[in-house]
Amino acid sequence: MVRSIILSKKDRGEADELVVFLTREGGWLRGIAKNAKKSRQRFGGHLEPLTLVDLLLRPRKKDNLIWIDEAHVAQGLLGIRSDLGKVALATYFLELAQQLLPEAQSDAALFDFMVGFLESLEGALPAPAASLLEEIRLLGLLGYAPEFHICPACAKKIDPGEEAFFSPVNGGVIHSGCAGRIPTDLVISPDTLALVRRGLALRNSAASRLKLSKRGATEVRAALSSFVRHLSGQEIKSLAFLEKVAAWPDPVR
Numbered sequence: 001m002v003r004s005i006i007l008s009k010k011d012r013g014e015a016d017e018l019v020v021f022l023t024r025e026g027g028w029l030r031g032i033a034k035n036a037k038k039s040r041q042r043f044g045g046h047l048e049p050l051t052l053v054d055l056l057l058r059p060r061k062k063d064n065l066i067w068i069d070e071a072h073v074a075q076g077l078l079g080i081r082s083d084l085g086k087v088a089l090a091t092y093f094l095e096l097a098q099q100l101l102p103e104a105q106s107d108a109a110l111f112d113f114m115v116g117f118l119e120s121l122e123g124a125l126p127a128p129a130a131s132l133l134e135e136i137r138l139l140g141l142l143g144y145a146p147e148f149h150i151c152p153a154c155a156k157k158i159d160p161g162e163e164a165f166f167s168p169v170n171g172g173v174i175h176s177g178c179a180g181r182i183p184t185d186l187v188i189s190p191d192t193l194a195l196v197r198r199g200l201a202l203r204n205s206a207a208s209r210l211k212l213s214k215r216g217a218t219e220v221r222a223a224l225s226s227f228v229r230h231l232s233g234q235e236i237k238s239l240a241f242l243e244k245v246a247a248w249p250d251p252v253r
């Protein structure tokens with residue numbers, strides 16, 4: 001059995017279901033659960049999005065898909081699935097990882113991060129600062145860590161107190177003097193930059209107690225959203241959904 005996180009499930013023909021899931025050893029995979037719509041016994045309720053399941057997999061020759069022969073829920077994560085704000089955040093993190101990690105490329109650290117993230121989300125929704133720092137860590141695991149110390153445009157440090165902007169193209173915070181014609185809606189004020197830097201230097205448990213001002217959370221959300229949209233090159237549906245339901249930066253409820 002292969003421990004997997006289910007991202008999505010959709011009908012495939014009359015009887016089958018196509019399931020997208022993340023595994024520790026095989027990365028992102030797409031599998032067909034044959035007769036899943038009829039065979040409640042084998043699959044009933046065991047292939048729901050945002051659950052941790054054990055899958056019995058079998059290779060399939062004709063395409064990149066794989067057969068799912070059996071599924072058993074390991075953790076139902078009902079605490080997430082019954083809360084719209086948590087669903088939005090969990091779905092976004094998974095879709096972000098799906099967009100930035102090619103299919104069938106294994107990444108054990110990413111899988112472990114996701115399991116840990118879902119388990120902690122099952123308990124409680126993180127405060128805005130903690131959630132944004134987790135998103136920055138996730139981007140780092142995926143190889144796209146946004147830069148918050150050295151200006152990518154001139155390779156010099158951004159000093160504390162300096163006015164700065166986030167540049168999606170440069171992948172980080174840049175000096176206002178280096179911004180050129182970059183739209184100034186992506187301001188990162190000195191307080192915000194200081195807090196993000198402090199958060200990234202702390203362990204998760206300590207970082208979760210940091211508080212971002214409403215302005216700070218809005219600045220970081222806007223920066224990360226524009227960066228992710230730039231990286232992905234397409235709209236990530238769950239990001240728009242997250243921005244909508246989050247009523248950012250108040251607790252997502």
Ligand SMILES: [Zn+2]
Pocket residue numbers: 151152153154155156174175178
């Ligand atoms: Zn610079």
